[in-house]
Every structure is written in structure tokens, then in C-alpha cells.
Amino acid sequence: xxxxxxxxDVVCVEGIxxxxxxxxxxxxxLTDGMLIDTGxxxxxxxxxxxxxxxxxxxxxxxxxxxxxxxxAAWIDQxxxxxxxxxxxxxxxxxxxxxxxxxxxxxxxxxxxxxAHPLKKSFHSRTLDWKVLETPGHAHxxxxxxxxxxxxxxxxxxxxxxxxxxxLREESIPTLLSSLRLVLSHDxxxxxxxxxxxxxxGKAMLQKKLDHLENLxxxxxxxxxxxxxxxxxxxxxxPVHFPIIEASEGEFDSLHIVTSVLAGHEQLExxxxx
Numbered sequence: 001x002x003x004x005x006x007x008x009d010v011v012c013v014e015g016i017x018x019x020x021x022x023x024x025x026x027x028x029x030l031t032d033g034m035l036i037d038t039g040x041x042x043x044x045x046x047x048x049x050x051x052x053x054x055x056x057x058x059x060x061x062x063x064x065x066x067x068x069x070x071x072a073a074w075i076d077q078x079x080x081x082x083x084x085x086x087x088x089x090x091x092x093x094x095x096x097x098x099x100x101x102x103x104x105x106x107x108x109x110x111x112x113x114x115a116h117p118l119k120k121s122f123h124s125r126t127l128d129w130k131v132l133e134t135p136g137h138a139h140x141x142x143x144x145x146x147x148x149x150x151x152x153x154x155x156x157x158x159x160x161x162x163x164x165x166x167l168r169e170e171s172i173p174t175l176l177s178s179l180r181l182v183l184s185h186d187x188x189x190x191x192x193x194x195x196x197x198x199x200x201g202k203a204m205l206q207k208k209l210d211h212l213e214n215l216x217x218x219x220x221x222x223x224x225x226x227x228x229x230x231x232x233x234x235x236x237x238p239v240h241f242p243i244i245e246a247s248e249g250e251f252d253s254l255h256i257v258t259s260v261l262a263g264h265e266q267l268e269x270x271x272x273x
Contacts, residue, residue: 002046006014008151008189013050014196015043017106024106026067027193029153033125035059035081036144037193040070041108047071051079058082060122061115062155063138064089064108066099068193073111086133086140087117102247118121118142132182136175137167143182150188152201157182158192161207163215165241167252172212172256174264179209219260229257 003014011030011079017040028047029036034101034153035056039047049075059081061069072083072093093115099107122129132143137156144153157178163184168174183205190201215236222232237253245253 002050004050007199008149008195010151010191011054012197013039013047015039015046017042025193025196027191027196029191030056031124031151032053032127033057034122034129035075036154036191037062037068038071038075040067040068040106041110042070042106044071044074044108050076051075055056055205056081058084058122058124058152060142060144060155061085061089062143062193063141064092064155065138065156066097066103066110068155069093069113070108070110072115073113076113083113083115084122085115085119086142090115090117092140093148100247101248102250103205130185132178134178134182136171136178139169141178143178145185145187146268147186150186151191152182152185152187152189153191154201154205155193158190158198158201158208160203161204161211163208163212163256164237164261165243165253166255168252168255170255170259171263172216172259173266176209176212176216179205179212183209193221206243215256216260219257223252223261223264229261232257262268 001016005012009031013028015026017026020190026039028039033056043260059075064085075081075241076083096112118131120131122131127146129144129146134141134157141155143155143157184225189200190198190205192198219232221237233254
């Protein structure tokens with residue numbers, strides 16, 4: 001099931017996916033002849049009529065996770081529209097991925113497709129976009145920004161102000177650097193792949209940065225008092241979120257703590273040299 005609406009000449013396509021009895025939103029955006037992300041395979045049947053009735057000459061993926069690239073193969077095979085992604089993932093996209101079972105059940109499995117490497121800028125139908133490398137959530141994550149129109153397509157950079165769980169491979173220190181990079185640019189509206197259109201996008205992204213900086217400070221303070229990662233996690237995140245069990249620990253609040261501590265240790269090591 002999808003819902004379609006428009007903000008600032010951007011068509012926002014909200015896909016609804018049932019996850020453990022709850023509805024989860026995943027967005028595909030279309031602006032100036034450019035499609036941003038393709039949603040998961042699970043909603044391909046709903047997205048195909050939108051693709052067939054829309055006009056676009058390019059597809060840009062914010063990263064290679066299956067909920068963002070799941071219908072890229074259909075576009076590649078049926079519309080023959082070029083698809084672009086960070087050069088780190090061009091080869092990965094051409095392969096059949098191996099995802100944990102819970103992700104297969106939630107999002108489906110994306111098929112292999114041909115992708116082209118993104119450069120530092122991208123030209124859509126009439127606009128030139130800056131391509132910002134924004135790792136942290138994923139090693140190949142990018143954001144698209146057009147400062148004159150004040151629009152930011154942020155992929156999974158935002159998601160929400162408060163971060164409660166992250167993937168095992170995510171890095172909070174790296175994410176902080178990405179947030180600071182994006183916030184150094186001019187924009188107002190933010191288009192988030194899971195939260196949709198956010199009119200006061202820059203202010204909300206700043207709130208996320210502030211929250212993560214404060215959270216990182218709390219983690220390091222407790223660590224300085226002698227607490228280990230598990231003790232810090234229980235102190236700061238007393239609620240055991242259902243996704244921890246559902247993902248068999250791939251998502252966990254503990255990963256927030258360990259990534260902050262790892263980043264701190266790395267910084268100290270570099271300082272000592």
C-alpha cells in the first residue's frame with residue numbers, strides 16, 4: 001500500500017510495510033526527473049504503477065540497504081533508467097545479497113541490478129545537486145542537497161531526534177561527523193526515507209546532533225566512573241526494545257554505547273602518537 005502527496009515540487013510516495021503488527025513507513029521521492037531511493041521489494045507491486053505513470057530519467061540511491069534499493073532491479077529491467085549509488089556499492093548491487101532472516105521477512109530480498117557510481121555532484125533534469133558523503137548508518141550513505149531551493153534528501157541520516165537502537169556496524173562518532181557536515185550547508189526542508197517531509201529539517205537535524213553529542217558525553221562520563229558497556233547500556237537504556245530480540249541483536253542500544261567507546265579509544269590512541 002502506498003500514499004502519494006506533494007511538497008515543494010517533490011512527490012512523496014509513502015509505502016506502508018507491516019512489521020510485527022505495526023505499520024512502518026518507507027519513502028520514495030521524485031523531483032525534477034530524479035527518483036530518490038526505490039523502497040523495498042515487499043511493496044514493489046504497489047510501486048510499479050507509480051513508476052509506470054511517472055516521468056524520470058535517473059535514480060539516486062542514498063545507500064544500498066534493501067529497504068532503499070529493493071525495487072531498483074525492476075526499474076533496471078523494465079524502464080532501463082540509469083541508477084546511481086556510492087562507488088563503494090556498485091559491485092555489491094550487482095550481486096544477490098545475503099540478509100538476515102528478519103530483514104528478508106520485513107523488506108523482501110532485492111534482486112541484482114546495474115548501478116553507476118555517483119560523483120561529487122549530480123545533475124537532474126534542471127538542477128545541480130551536491131552529493132555529500134554521510135557514513136555512520138551505512139558505509140555507502142550519501143545525502144543530496146540543493147542549497148538554492150533549500151532541500152535535503154537525507155536517506156536514513158535523520159530517522160528521528162532520539163536514537164535508541166542502531167545496527168551493529170553503525171558508528172555514532174562517524175554519524176556525528178556526517179551530521180556536522182550536512183548542517184554546515186544551507187537548507188530548510190528535509191526529506192527523510194522513514195519520516196517523510198520535515199519542513200523545519202535543519203532545526204530537527206540540529207536537535208539530533210545535540211542529542212547524540214549529549215548522549216555520547218553521558219556514555220563517556222559513566223565509563224570514566226568505571227562502568228563497562230553493559231552497565232552503561234542498562235543505565236541509559238533501561239527499556240529492552242522489541243527489535244533487539246526480533247533482530248537477534250543486530251539492532252541494539254548496546255551498539256550505541258560500544259561505538260561511542262570505540263571512537264573514544266581510537267581518538268585517544270591517535271592523540272598519544
